[in-house]
Amino acid sequence: MAERRMFSKSVIWCDMFLEMPLSSQALYMHLNMSADDDGFVGNPKTILRMIGASEDDFKILVTKGFVIVFESGIIVITHWKRNNYIQKDRYKGTIYKDEKSYLNISNNNLYEKTERICIQNVSDLDTQDRIGKDRLDKGSIDKGRGEEESPPPPNSKTYGEFHNVKLSDEEYQRLKEKLKSHTNTMIEKLSRYIKSTGKTYQDHYVTILNWYEQDKEKLSQKKTGKIPTIEDYDKGEHL
Structure with missing residues:
Protein backbone atom coordinates (compact mmCIF):
# COMPACT_ATOMS: atom_id res chain seq x y z
CA MET A 1 0.00 0.00 0.00
CA ASP A 142 -22.60 19.77 -3.32
CA LYS A 143 -23.69 16.15 -3.62
CA GLY A 144 -25.22 14.96 -0.40
CA ARG A 145 -26.97 18.22 0.37
CA GLY A 146 -29.74 18.12 -2.21
CA GLU A 147 -33.13 19.72 -1.92
CA GLU A 148 -34.87 16.51 -0.86
CA GLU A 149 -35.42 16.48 2.86
CA SER A 150 -34.35 13.37 4.73
CA PRO A 151 -36.80 11.70 7.12
CA PRO A 152 -36.82 13.46 10.50
CA PRO A 153 -34.83 11.84 13.31
CA PRO A 154 -36.69 9.20 15.36
CA ASN A 155 -38.95 10.64 18.07
CA SER A 156 -38.33 14.14 16.75
CA LYS A 157 -40.27 17.20 17.85
CA THR A 158 -40.98 20.40 15.97
CA TYR A 159 -39.53 23.71 17.11
CA GLY A 160 -39.59 27.32 16.00
CA GLU A 161 -42.34 29.84 15.42
CA PHE A 162 -43.63 27.94 12.39
CA HIS A 163 -43.12 24.45 13.86
CA ASN A 164 -40.93 23.39 10.93
CA VAL A 165 -37.58 22.70 12.63
CA LYS A 166 -37.33 18.99 13.44
CA LEU A 167 -35.01 17.87 16.24
CA SER A 168 -34.84 14.84 18.49
CA ASP A 169 -34.66 15.36 22.25
CA GLU A 170 -30.99 14.39 22.17
CA GLU A 171 -30.21 16.84 19.36
CA TYR A 172 -32.01 19.66 21.16
CA GLN A 173 -30.08 19.01 24.37
CA ARG A 174 -26.78 18.92 22.47
CA LEU A 175 -27.64 22.25 20.85
CA LYS A 176 -28.30 23.74 24.28
CA GLU A 177 -24.90 22.50 25.45
CA LYS A 178 -23.08 23.89 22.43
CA LEU A 179 -25.03 27.08 21.67
CA LYS A 180 -26.17 27.84 25.22
CA SER A 181 -28.20 31.08 25.25
CA HIS A 182 -28.13 31.28 21.44
CA THR A 183 -30.02 28.01 20.93
CA ASN A 184 -33.49 29.48 20.48
CA THR A 185 -32.13 32.35 18.39
CA MET A 186 -30.66 29.95 15.84
CA ILE A 187 -33.73 27.69 15.86
CA GLU A 188 -36.00 30.66 15.18
CA LYS A 189 -33.70 31.88 12.41
CA LEU A 190 -33.88 28.51 10.66
CA SER A 191 -37.65 28.33 11.17
CA ARG A 192 -38.18 31.74 9.55
CA TYR A 193 -35.75 30.98 6.74
CA ILE A 194 -37.48 27.71 5.82
CA LYS A 195 -40.88 29.43 5.94
CA SER A 196 -39.82 32.40 3.82
CA THR A 197 -37.85 30.51 1.15
CA GLY A 198 -39.58 27.12 1.02
CA LYS A 199 -36.19 25.41 1.11
CA THR A 200 -35.66 22.00 2.69
CA TYR A 201 -32.63 20.65 4.49
CA GLN A 202 -31.34 17.13 4.99
CA ASP A 203 -30.50 17.64 8.65
CA HIS A 204 -31.81 20.56 10.71
CA TYR A 205 -29.44 19.83 13.59
CA VAL A 206 -26.31 20.01 11.43
CA THR A 207 -27.64 23.07 9.58
CA ILE A 208 -28.04 24.95 12.86
CA LEU A 209 -24.52 23.92 13.94
CA ASN A 210 -23.05 25.19 10.67
CA TRP A 211 -24.92 28.48 10.84
CA TYR A 212 -23.80 28.96 14.43
CA GLU A 213 -20.14 28.34 13.52
CA GLN A 214 -20.41 31.15 10.97
CA ASP A 215 -22.22 33.55 13.30
CA LYS A 216 -20.94 32.86 16.80
CA GLU A 217 -18.54 35.81 16.84
CA LYS A 218 -21.30 38.19 15.79
CA LEU A 219 -23.71 36.62 18.25
CA SER A 220 -21.23 37.13 21.08
CA GLN A 221 -21.16 40.83 20.16
CA LYS A 222 -24.93 41.10 20.08
CA LYS A 223 -25.04 44.34 22.01
CA THR A 224 -22.60 46.16 19.75
CA GLY A 225 -22.64 44.29 16.44
CA LYS A 226 -25.15 43.43 13.78
CA ILE A 227 -26.66 39.95 13.94
CA PRO A 228 -27.05 38.25 10.53
CA THR A 229 -30.53 38.45 9.10
CA ILE A 230 -32.40 35.94 6.96
CA GLU A 231 -31.26 37.89 3.91
CA ASP A 232 -27.64 37.36 4.95
CA TYR A 233 -28.11 33.60 4.77
CA ASP A 234 -29.61 33.85 1.31
CA LYS A 235 -26.33 35.32 0.06
CA GLY A 236 -24.22 32.35 1.12
CA GLU A 237 -24.27 28.60 0.80
CA HIS A 238 -25.60 26.39 3.56
CA LEU A 239 -26.67 22.83 3.96
Whole structure:
Protein backbone atom coordinates (compact mmCIF):
# COMPACT_ATOMS: atom_id res chain seq x y z
CA MET A 1 0.00 0.00 0.00
CA ALA A 2 1.25 3.48 -0.83
CA GLU A 3 2.50 5.43 2.18
CA ARG A 4 1.82 8.94 0.92
CA ARG A 5 -1.53 10.68 0.70
CA MET A 6 -2.40 13.86 -1.18
CA PHE A 7 -5.14 16.49 -1.07
CA SER A 8 -6.50 18.45 -4.01
CA LYS A 9 -6.84 22.19 -3.44
CA SER A 10 -10.06 22.07 -5.44
CA VAL A 11 -11.55 20.02 -2.59
CA ILE A 12 -10.04 21.39 0.63
CA TRP A 13 -10.01 25.04 -0.46
CA CYS A 14 -13.61 25.19 -1.64
CA ASP A 15 -16.05 27.28 0.42
CA MET A 16 -18.09 24.26 1.40
CA PHE A 17 -15.06 22.61 3.02
CA LEU A 18 -13.73 25.76 4.67
CA GLU A 19 -17.15 26.60 6.14
CA MET A 20 -17.01 23.43 8.23
CA PRO A 21 -15.71 23.58 11.81
CA LEU A 22 -11.95 23.10 12.05
CA SER A 23 -12.56 19.87 13.97
CA SER A 24 -14.47 18.43 10.99
CA GLN A 25 -11.73 19.54 8.61
CA ALA A 26 -9.08 17.87 10.79
CA LEU A 27 -11.13 14.67 10.94
CA TYR A 28 -11.34 14.63 7.14
CA MET A 29 -7.54 14.85 6.92
CA HIS A 30 -7.05 11.98 9.37
CA LEU A 31 -9.59 9.78 7.58
CA ASN A 32 -7.78 10.39 4.29
CA MET A 33 -4.44 9.52 5.86
CA SER A 34 -5.89 6.27 7.26
CA ALA A 35 -7.63 5.15 4.07
CA ASP A 36 -6.42 2.28 1.90
CA ASP A 37 -5.43 2.76 -1.74
CA ASP A 38 -9.07 2.83 -2.85
CA GLY A 39 -10.11 5.39 -0.23
CA PHE A 40 -11.83 3.00 2.21
CA VAL A 41 -11.57 3.33 5.99
CA GLY A 42 -12.53 0.29 8.04
CA ASN A 43 -12.27 1.86 11.51
CA PRO A 44 -13.68 5.41 11.39
CA LYS A 45 -14.98 5.26 14.99
CA THR A 46 -11.53 4.34 16.26
CA ILE A 47 -10.05 7.33 14.45
CA LEU A 48 -12.69 9.61 15.99
CA ARG A 49 -11.68 8.43 19.45
CA MET A 50 -7.95 8.67 18.74
CA ILE A 51 -8.05 12.32 17.68
CA GLY A 52 -10.83 13.42 20.04
CA ALA A 53 -13.32 14.20 17.28
CA SER A 54 -17.05 14.11 17.97
CA GLU A 55 -19.95 12.36 16.28
CA ASP A 56 -21.10 15.80 15.13
CA ASP A 57 -17.81 16.34 13.28
CA PHE A 58 -18.33 13.07 11.45
CA LYS A 59 -22.00 13.76 10.78
CA ILE A 60 -21.11 17.05 9.09
CA LEU A 61 -18.72 15.24 6.72
CA VAL A 62 -21.45 12.75 5.82
CA THR A 63 -24.15 15.39 5.37
CA LYS A 64 -21.95 17.54 3.15
CA GLY A 65 -21.00 14.56 1.02
CA PHE A 66 -17.28 14.35 1.79
CA VAL A 67 -17.56 10.71 2.91
CA ILE A 68 -19.92 7.86 2.05
CA VAL A 69 -21.07 5.49 4.79
CA PHE A 70 -22.03 1.84 4.27
CA GLU A 71 -24.31 -0.25 6.47
CA SER A 72 -21.27 -2.21 7.64
CA GLY A 73 -19.84 0.97 9.21
CA ILE A 74 -17.05 1.16 6.65
CA ILE A 75 -16.67 4.50 4.86
CA VAL A 76 -15.07 5.72 1.66
CA ILE A 77 -13.71 9.18 0.81
CA THR A 78 -15.97 10.66 -1.89
CA HIS A 79 -13.22 12.71 -3.58
CA TRP A 80 -10.52 10.06 -3.20
CA LYS A 81 -9.60 9.89 -6.87
CA ARG A 82 -9.34 13.66 -7.05
CA ASN A 83 -7.06 13.75 -4.05
CA ASN A 84 -4.75 10.86 -4.82
CA TYR A 85 -2.62 9.53 -7.65
CA ILE A 86 -1.17 6.11 -6.91
CA GLN A 87 1.27 4.38 -9.22
CA LYS A 88 0.30 0.91 -10.33
CA ASP A 89 3.38 -0.73 -8.84
CA ARG A 90 2.43 0.65 -5.41
CA TYR A 91 -1.33 0.20 -5.63
CA LYS A 92 -2.96 -2.46 -3.44
CA GLY A 93 -6.67 -3.02 -3.93
CA THR A 94 -9.09 -2.70 -1.03
CA ILE A 95 -10.21 -5.71 0.98
CA TYR A 96 -13.71 -4.23 1.17
CA LYS A 97 -14.90 -5.76 -2.09
CA ASP A 98 -18.55 -5.92 -1.09
CA GLU A 99 -18.74 -2.21 -0.29
CA LYS A 100 -16.83 -1.37 -3.46
CA SER A 101 -19.42 -3.21 -5.51
CA TYR A 102 -21.91 -0.47 -4.59
CA LEU A 103 -19.74 2.30 -6.01
CA ASN A 104 -19.59 3.92 -9.38
CA ILE A 105 -17.27 6.69 -10.54
CA SER A 106 -18.91 9.81 -11.93
CA ASN A 107 -17.75 11.85 -14.89
CA ASN A 108 -16.30 14.26 -12.34
CA ASN A 109 -14.10 11.51 -10.89
CA LEU A 110 -16.10 11.15 -7.67
CA TYR A 111 -17.35 8.03 -5.95
CA GLU A 112 -21.11 7.61 -6.10
CA LYS A 113 -23.08 5.06 -4.11
CA THR A 114 -25.52 3.17 -6.32
CA GLU A 115 -27.42 -0.07 -6.34
CA ARG A 116 -25.13 -3.08 -6.38
CA ILE A 117 -23.15 -3.22 -9.61
CA CYS A 118 -20.56 -5.58 -10.99
CA ILE A 119 -17.29 -5.13 -9.09
CA GLN A 120 -15.51 -5.07 -12.43
CA ASN A 121 -17.12 -1.72 -13.24
CA VAL A 122 -14.96 -0.09 -10.60
CA SER A 123 -11.97 -2.41 -10.48
CA ASP A 124 -11.22 -2.16 -14.19
CA LEU A 125 -10.99 1.60 -14.10
CA ASP A 126 -7.44 2.84 -14.40
CA THR A 127 -6.16 3.81 -10.96
CA GLN A 128 -4.13 6.52 -12.63
CA ASP A 129 -7.19 8.28 -14.01
CA ARG A 130 -6.92 11.95 -13.15
CA ILE A 131 -9.41 13.39 -15.61
CA GLY A 132 -10.70 16.61 -14.17
CA LYS A 133 -8.70 16.05 -10.97
CA ASP A 134 -7.98 19.72 -10.41
CA ARG A 135 -11.27 21.06 -11.72
CA LEU A 136 -14.03 21.22 -9.15
CA ASP A 137 -17.56 20.90 -10.41
CA LYS A 138 -19.57 22.93 -7.92
CA GLY A 139 -22.60 20.76 -8.41
CA SER A 140 -20.67 17.57 -7.69
CA ILE A 141 -19.14 18.70 -4.42
CA ASP A 142 -22.60 19.77 -3.32
CA LYS A 143 -23.69 16.15 -3.62
CA GLY A 144 -25.22 14.96 -0.40
CA ARG A 145 -26.97 18.22 0.37
CA GLY A 146 -29.74 18.12 -2.21
CA GLU A 147 -33.13 19.72 -1.92
CA GLU A 148 -34.87 16.51 -0.86
CA GLU A 149 -35.42 16.48 2.86
CA SER A 150 -34.35 13.37 4.73
CA PRO A 151 -36.80 11.70 7.12
CA PRO A 152 -36.82 13.46 10.50
CA PRO A 153 -34.83 11.84 13.31
CA PRO A 154 -36.69 9.20 15.36
CA ASN A 155 -38.95 10.64 18.07
CA SER A 156 -38.33 14.14 16.75
CA LYS A 157 -40.27 17.20 17.85
CA THR A 158 -40.98 20.40 15.97
CA TYR A 159 -39.53 23.71 17.11
CA GLY A 160 -39.59 27.32 16.00
CA GLU A 161 -42.34 29.84 15.42
CA PHE A 162 -43.63 27.94 12.39
CA HIS A 163 -43.12 24.45 13.86
CA ASN A 164 -40.93 23.39 10.93
CA VAL A 165 -37.58 22.70 12.63
CA LYS A 166 -37.33 18.99 13.44
CA LEU A 167 -35.01 17.87 16.24
CA SER A 168 -34.84 14.84 18.49
CA ASP A 169 -34.66 15.36 22.25
CA GLU A 170 -30.99 14.39 22.17
CA GLU A 171 -30.21 16.84 19.36
CA TYR A 172 -32.01 19.66 21.16
CA GLN A 173 -30.08 19.01 24.37
CA ARG A 174 -26.78 18.92 22.47
CA LEU A 175 -27.64 22.25 20.85
CA LYS A 176 -28.30 23.74 24.28
CA GLU A 177 -24.90 22.50 25.45
CA LYS A 178 -23.08 23.89 22.43
CA LEU A 179 -25.03 27.08 21.67
CA LYS A 180 -26.17 27.84 25.22
CA SER A 181 -28.20 31.08 25.25
CA HIS A 182 -28.13 31.28 21.44
CA THR A 183 -30.02 28.01 20.93
CA ASN A 184 -33.49 29.48 20.48
CA THR A 185 -32.13 32.35 18.39
CA MET A 186 -30.66 29.95 15.84
CA ILE A 187 -33.73 27.69 15.86
CA GLU A 188 -36.00 30.66 15.18
CA LYS A 189 -33.70 31.88 12.41
CA LEU A 190 -33.88 28.51 10.66
CA SER A 191 -37.65 28.33 11.17
CA ARG A 192 -38.18 31.74 9.55
CA TYR A 193 -35.75 30.98 6.74
CA ILE A 194 -37.48 27.71 5.82
CA LYS A 195 -40.88 29.43 5.94
CA SER A 196 -39.82 32.40 3.82
CA THR A 197 -37.85 30.51 1.15
CA GLY A 198 -39.58 27.12 1.02
CA LYS A 199 -36.19 25.41 1.11
CA THR A 200 -35.66 22.00 2.69
CA TYR A 201 -32.63 20.65 4.49
CA GLN A 202 -31.34 17.13 4.99
CA ASP A 203 -30.50 17.64 8.65
CA HIS A 204 -31.81 20.56 10.71
CA TYR A 205 -29.44 19.83 13.59
CA VAL A 206 -26.31 20.01 11.43
CA THR A 207 -27.64 23.07 9.58
CA ILE A 208 -28.04 24.95 12.86
CA LEU A 209 -24.52 23.92 13.94
CA ASN A 210 -23.05 25.19 10.67
CA TRP A 211 -24.92 28.48 10.84
CA TYR A 212 -23.80 28.96 14.43
CA GLU A 213 -20.14 28.34 13.52
CA GLN A 214 -20.41 31.15 10.97
CA ASP A 215 -22.22 33.55 13.30
CA LYS A 216 -20.94 32.86 16.80
CA GLU A 217 -18.54 35.81 16.84
CA LYS A 218 -21.30 38.19 15.79
CA LEU A 219 -23.71 36.62 18.25
CA SER A 220 -21.23 37.13 21.08
CA GLN A 221 -21.16 40.83 20.16
CA LYS A 222 -24.93 41.10 20.08
CA LYS A 223 -25.04 44.34 22.01
CA THR A 224 -22.60 46.16 19.75
CA GLY A 225 -22.64 44.29 16.44
CA LYS A 226 -25.15 43.43 13.78
CA ILE A 227 -26.66 39.95 13.94
CA PRO A 228 -27.05 38.25 10.53
CA THR A 229 -30.53 38.45 9.10
CA ILE A 230 -32.40 35.94 6.96
CA GLU A 231 -31.26 37.89 3.91
CA ASP A 232 -27.64 37.36 4.95
CA TYR A 233 -28.11 33.60 4.77
CA ASP A 234 -29.61 33.85 1.31
CA LYS A 235 -26.33 35.32 0.06
CA GLY A 236 -24.22 32.35 1.12
CA GLU A 237 -24.27 28.60 0.80
CA HIS A 238 -25.60 26.39 3.56
CA LEU A 239 -26.67 22.83 3.96
